[in-house]
Amino acid sequence: MAKKDAPINSKPVQVENIKTRKLDEFVADGTGEKLTTNHGLKINDDQNSLKAGDRGATLLEDFILREKITHFDHERIPERVVHARGSGAHGIFKAYDNLSALTKAEFLSDPSLETPVFVRFSTVAGSRGSTDLARDVRGFAVKFYTQEGNFDLVGNNMPVFFIQDAIKFPDLIHAVKPEPGNEIPQAASAHDTFWDFISQLPESSHMIMWLMSDRSLPRSYRMMEGFGVHTFRFVNAAGESNFVKFHWKPLLGVHSVAWDEAQNISGKDPDFHRRDLWDAIEAGAFPEWELCVQIIPEEDEFKFDFDLLDPTKLIPEELVPVQRIGKMTLNRNPDNFFAETEQVAFHLGHVVPGIDFTNDPLLQGRLFSYTDTQLIRLGGPNFHEIPINRPVVPVHNNQRDGHMRQTINRGRTSYGPNGIAANDPQQSKASEGGFTSYNERIDARKVRARSSSFLDHFSQARLFLNSQSAAEKNHLTDALCFELGKVKMVSIRERMLGLLAHIDKGLAAAVAYSLGLHVPEIPLSTLNGSIPADADLADYTPIEKEGTLAKSEALSMQSTVKDTVSTRKIAILAADGVDGKSLSKMKDLLVSKGAIVHIIAPKLGEIISSEDQHIQTDESFLTAASVLYDAVYLPGGVNSSASLEAEADAIHFLNEAFKHCKPIAADASAIQVLEACYFFKKLPAEYSEETVLREGVIVSDNASSLSELFVRMVAMHRFWDREVPRKIPA
Template structure:
């Protein structure tokens, strides 16, 4: 297919099923008659066929049976992991050709715009769980390339809990709800998870990530993505380089507070889904840059860690991330089930120029994905579902099976053949045929773990040391919460021993919160996941002191903080509000890309001082501060008096302050701040023309206030506010 030809749009209806558009919510079929699944028009869809008006239903009622049978089978088995997800369509555009390292066409030609479908997800919870669980987030991208589909199936964390795929069922069994009572849902804070983790020291690094703010993203649009594994790039000359994939969000990497996450789960468990959907619908298209770390094959063994170990990352200080293209999500699905739910990703879907390594976690996943799709999507033809179809023709000798849609013509369905003139034939490498990299393998058949995989703590320590003080505090709090939910004291003690090997001060702080001592010597052997006849000493961690003590790329404190695009700002107002000042601040924030919503005691509108009506998005009954990034208290004496007396308005502000958000107020509304818990502790001599510390802005000049407020919002949070000024909210 020429790049100048119109590109198929993955997931959209075929030409013969076009609809007549009457607005997005009013699309109707061009043929408006009800029919059966085989096209027979239905005369009566309201009554079953019965023997008389009050008689028994008849078996011959094929309309009833078809309708009920389909309804009975409308729910497919949910994914074992990553069950709760949200997806969107988009495009990928390459910045510069990567032909020197890979022959993958979509990474060679900067003129090509590659369609994509992306699915974000949580891991542990069911389809009905909350978006705000403390969890890893899936970040799976399906590229519909001119050489077939390439699926980059990753997470928002660059490492994983285990080194070998044979342990994956154990990990998931441990983190899922406990089998005797199916409790807790979408949570790792329970005995079975920490029992497993405390016996598997290889999980130490990933535990640091999972207990960090990375597990509580502010938005799918504000989290990184990683391919996790080390892959290969292979160029046209057959030269191989190792590659690590990264997705860098242009909005920066941001998180919510743990207390906030728990409250959002109650207020809006669809928070991340809604955020993604609304951003795309409003034209604020999410964007990420694709980054790669290229490592020559000759450098495979030059690091202090093993490149094939998925519990390790390659620090950006050692191998910089080269940003090579941009992903833009610009279209929401038309139907959640047909597209997002039926999307079938597979780590084994690669194109010529991208290949695998011997990472034992990756190797096991190559088997798992196909096996999963066979049962989840009903058979071997899941690739024919529209969202999974490649945009290039498919020619092979596969036939039949459940739900087969392709009508293959001809007598031959085998290769080689002469009856079909030898078609479809094999493609030479020069013709775009995929050929695995001819890596030399000379080894005995064995079950063993390489000793280069036995350093479990150096990168866990590096990650903790790379965090800012507030981020470290959040990790301590998260571990204290999680282990505080563990009922078995021995598990808690064993986990404290593991933490002491990561960083003694971390273990000491968690132990203080749990009121139990850190073990003087961690229980040996540390690693209790070993073969039955093995010597435990051969599997215990090799205590390695990393030469790289910290990495700036690992701290969210170093993310760009120069934009307020798409940030949701709550404007608190009531009747008698200073409408001109409110509109000035609102216009300035919206011009900077923010989304402003007016919140008031009642819905519909508030009446300003000049008798104009200002639309209200929500009332305090339906709104909550945890759903917004910052808060502004509008001016006007009457409005301020009303808000000061409104307990919900005061709580709204207290809660926003507790969660370290930027707060601004017109000087004439200072009495509202003074009614809050934190307001009572403000210095008495604050002037009207001041920017208070820790993200509090007060000003009587609306234009100046807006300018100061924008700078404060761009900082995302003022985490230093947490400890000394923790307040009830």
């Protein structure tokens, strides 16, 4: 199942899909029609309520006023308890090959099928009004509208989770949400209740490594991975089962922003990720991911040093390679945020024949939770009839009535079997596409317990840490120092240091130094009940066996795709007197490669080049900020350079871009602007191509080599290696 040729910069033609067609009947355009009430009555005056005289009391009989106000008062529905802030898009999915040997799921077994999808990305902890750039897990939920019914692949941008059993989920969310006494802090885990909970829950150790890593600060929804988290089953037509882990791999690579940058973006544009996704699709730069799977034969269930059913564990790709089985392209923005993105209802229990569940205890509990939460959030049991949630295949059953029922069922019977309506609707045999659960043998006693195979909480946390690049390790350490530095109770900090010592003593020591504490003795017991109270916690840090992975390349973003500048945002700083030729040459090349280029000047409107060209600016320094861009270019021009050198905001823009390790290029005649920057005196005196690609700053009077090398630098995303030795105030 090899990856098919699919140029990253290709822009699929937007075609009508079956889900779009089925949504059309519910779409209403604002076309300048005559104003009516919700019941079709034409309105004569929508500007004044009905009164007893022009200065008199408003009359209760004004049914037009009452309808309008009542509808407004009820426009908001309860926000999601988690994943409240999100952004969505429509798209298509196509399989690469026929996977019928593994699964009887039709949409994975017919490469000619084009399956409509709706995808919702989200943060987890914050409310609907929080920022996109919180340090947080990101939701990655995909609804496939298949010809066998809806399949919802509900996941995150991290492959593991905090807890092993769903019974702990309410505790986790209560801990991470704002503290109940003052509703502070919003969309943040850096507070006492969260770390109090985590410090007593060693099973969260692996997930904490992910949460404190750069994975929690994606550059874009389009540049983050997705994971199904749980272990599922593929079942083929013969009833044969394989375990499967789902992955989404973005074709633009996996990239992040810096923590300081994220905090600044939250102030400059809290809708940064939403806007980025929307703008890319509107521009035709359709985001793409490949659906990938790890397949584990049934007989290999107990082959590993970890339990496949443990949601706090991943399967290293070195042990089970990832197979790329299809591609998803998002090619249409929603017509209405509330009707689609807000009302879409995902559910782990929405599966199709060929995909089934395992006994993962977190998965089992979530199967109940999704239906339960939709009942209150979307008003009742008919949430599946909301247009965005409707399958593209007909629905036939005997379920009737309920709040907001939209289907008008005709006929005398709503039960089965019956003799009046010929027992309609009838059941489907498995051979006719009827869903049958995998015939798993079950022989056990009812217990409230946890398998001993779930009790290693630190090996994979250590694997993740060891797999990070030096810059990623520094960021992870800094994140722990920041988060625990916000914790007020010293006892909580000390408990966390004890757990960190199980993962890596060097990490624990670095965090302890920042907190002004000493690493405590390793605790002998834990309080969460997953390990017997009288056990020595050290017994559950297994000795690494021969062949155990020390590192996994797939766990570091350092090895991600770095061969495209498509959709990257480039800032060109210019003023009157700019060299129009050098500006145009760089801009044209970047745009031809799919980048987005903004000309930023001291003022909006136009600047006049040295050739007397009138060049339209996109932003001024008052409205633009370096944190909203991926790289910076300074074109030539004596007068332009002199103006920028004297412009404090321009110098700050460059210093901040350097601080956040972004590529910077300048025409040789603009060197005076760089010389006015704090960072420039810290750079090596002489440059070679190797130096440039390490430091991420280039100055040249050769326009061709400058532009080509700058494109390579932008594709590399960031130059994290300069972060520590070149640290600057900005």
